[in-house]
Amino acid sequence: MKRSATHIILLGLFTTTLLSVKAQTPILNSYPAAAATVYLDFNGGVVDGSLWNEHGKIVAEPAGLAPTTIAWIHKKIAAHFTLFNLNITTDPAVYERAPVHQRIRIIFTPEGDWWGPAPGVSAIGSFAWGDDTPAWVFLNYLSGNPDYIAASATHQIGHTLGLQHQSVYDSYGIMISELSGGENNVLSNEAPLMGIPFYKTASWSSGTPSTGPGSIQNDTTLIAGSPNGIGYRKSLSAGAPAKTMDGIHIEKQYAGTIELNSTDDYAFRLYDISGRLLTQGTLRKGWNQIQATTASEGVLILQWYGDSASGSEKIMRQ
Amino acid sequence: MNTLKTWLCICTLLCCLNLAAQNKSFPENIPYQSRYEVSPESLENLFKATGHFTIPLSPDLAITGTVQSRTEKSNSVTNLLIQTENLNGAMLSLSRSSNTNGLVHYTGHLLKLHEQKGMLLVEKEGHYYFIRTEQRYLVAE
Numbered sequence: 001m002k003r004s005a006t007h008i009i010l011l012g013l014f015t016t017t018l019l020s021v022k023a024q025t026p027i028l029n030s031y032p033a034a035a036a037t038v039y040l041d042f043n044g045g046v047v048d049g050s051l052w053n054e055h056g057k058i059v060a061e062p063a064g065l066a067p068t069t070i071a072w073i074h075k076k077i078a079a080h081f082t083l084f085n086l087n088i089t090t091d092p093a094v095y096e097r098a099p100v101h102q103r104i105r106i107i108f109t110p111e112g113d114w115w116g117p118a119p120g121v122s123a124i125g126s127f128a129w130g131d132d133t134p135a136w137v138f139l140n141y142l143s144g145n146p147d148y149i150a151a152s153a154t155h156q157i158g159h160t161l162g163l164q165h166q167s168v169y170d171s172y173g174i175m176i177s178e179l180s181g182g183e184n185n186v187l188s189n190e191a192p193l194m195g196i197p198f199y200k201t202a203s204w205s206s207g208t209p210s211t212g213p214g215s216i217q218n219d220t221t222l223i224a225g226s227p228n229g230i231g232y233r234k235s236l237s238a239g240a241p242a243k244t245m246d247g248i249h250i251e252k253q254y255a256g257t258i259e260l261n262s263t264d265d266y267a268f269r270l271y272d273i274s275g276r277l278l279t280q281g282t283l284r285k286g287w288n289q290i291q292a293t294t295a296s297e298g299v300l301i302l303q304w305y306g307d308s309a310s311g312s313e314k315i316m317r318q
Numbered sequence: 319m320n321t322l323k324t325w326l327c328i329c330t331l332l333c334c335l336n337l338a339a340q341n342k343s344f345p346e347n348i349p350y351q352s353r354y355e356v357s358p359e360s361l362e363n364l365f366k367a368t369g370h371f372t373i374p375l376s377p378d379l380a381i382t383g384t385v386q387s388r389t390e391k392s393n394s395v396t397n398l399l400i401q402t403e404n405l406n407g408a409m410l411s412l413s414r415s416s417n418t419n420g421l422v423h424y425t426g427h428l429l430k431l432h433e434q435k436g437m438l439l440v441e442k443e444g445h446y447y448f449i450r451t452e453q454r455y456l457v458a459e
Contacts, residue, residue: 048387049386049387049389049397049399050399050411051399051409051411051427051429051431051457052431053386053399053409054401054407054409054430054431100391100392100395100415101395101415115431116432118459119459120459121457121458121459122457122458123427123456123457124455124456124457124458128425129413129425130391130395130397130413130415130425131389131391131395131397131411131413132391132397133411159458164348164455164458165458178454210454210455211347211348211349211455212349215347
């Protein structure tokens with residue numbers, strides 16, 4: 001009897017520990033220096049007084065994800081915003097302190113029955129509205145897959161920052177697909193984040209938006225510009241032959257090649273100024289050479305991220 | 319074969335007419351079907367409204383509805399949510415903010431979830447317009 005009671009107590013303690021671990025959201029910030037904030041809300045809550053509340057209050061259940069999964073999702077999302085003067089946080093206090101016209105709350109919750117079958121939904125441009133209209137990511141529709149969750153969240157954040165879908169049109173301007181899956185370049189394994197970002201390497205892109213084939217949507221320019229007013233993290237220092245970033249030292253820049261010295265292993269992406277991904281890969285500790293033979297000369301943007309640090313830098317390729 | 323060509327020509331012509339009918343340059347870079355100019359005074363009247371009300375915003379657009387909530391995010395930002403009755407029950411969300419110089423700016427949108435059309439309040443050169451557009455340009459998955 002005494003033994004059974006001990007087992008019950010131990011089981012209870014174990015369950016309580018598991019639940020408390022699951023309930024804890026790690027406090028993470030990708031770029032605390034920035035005032036503009038995207039708050040990843042895994043805690044759930046009641047939403048009222050927004051355009052989503054046609055049928056009354058919405059009770060959002062907590063995401064129910066493990067802290068390690070949340071940290072991983074945060075890291076994946078933050079990697080897409082290293083270019084911008086924008087903080088991706090899981091801290092509600094940081095969100096509350098952010099300027100009302102430069103913040104958005106992304107709610108991660110299992111169900112979105114009030115909306116319908118979709119991986120998420122958001123109001124385009126709501127980051128700058130100032131009324132705290134949240135955006136949504138519905139986990140059950142994403143099979144609980146952290147890769148898909150991060151991709152869907154990044155896509156929704158893009159909408160809140162004013163981005164429309166990247167679409168595909170035929171030569172007559174007739175829409176073939178509202179969501180581009182990277183069909184414009186069948187040889188690449190890349191897709192636009194504002195298209196279908198789940199099955200290929202996804203990045204910001206410059207292409208024809210869902211509003212019509214007559215204009216080009218440059219994702220990175222729109223995110224950084226008005227009305228979001230985010231801007232880029234660091235200013236251009238053109239002409240400098242060598243410069244030091246946290247963990248990376250640019251040794252040489254010349255046509256077709258950039259040479260870097262890295263203090264650790266980092267993943268990197270190299271973009272041109274229009275947001276087109278030129279190349280990506282891994283920087284190994286020590287000397288590295290990046291070659292992008294198709295790149296235009298001029299201003300390029302190097303993004304890099306590792307376990308301990310990340311950053312981005314505009315560089316001038318001479 | 320000639321019939322097929324004729325139909326193809328008609329379809330192409332209709333598509334061109336449809337694209338031409340969508341003004342993309344003003345006031346926002348999204349296609350829209352119609353627009354209503356509204357005065358800042360009429361928008362301000364919405365912020366003063368209580369309970370059930372009818373307020374004309376332009377000769378062709380009036381709002382009949384009920385104030386659902388009015389919140390102040392800070393000293394400079396006030397948000398208003400109105401459940402309309404005459405516009406298919408859509409929710410009108412308005413935000414009024416003022417900068418340090420006292421200049422007031424309004425943003426807003428009128429949406430009924432899952433409907434095809436919606437409206438967006440935009441400002442151009444000191445004038446405010448509600449533009450009627452595809453809702454997929456305002457809310458997206």
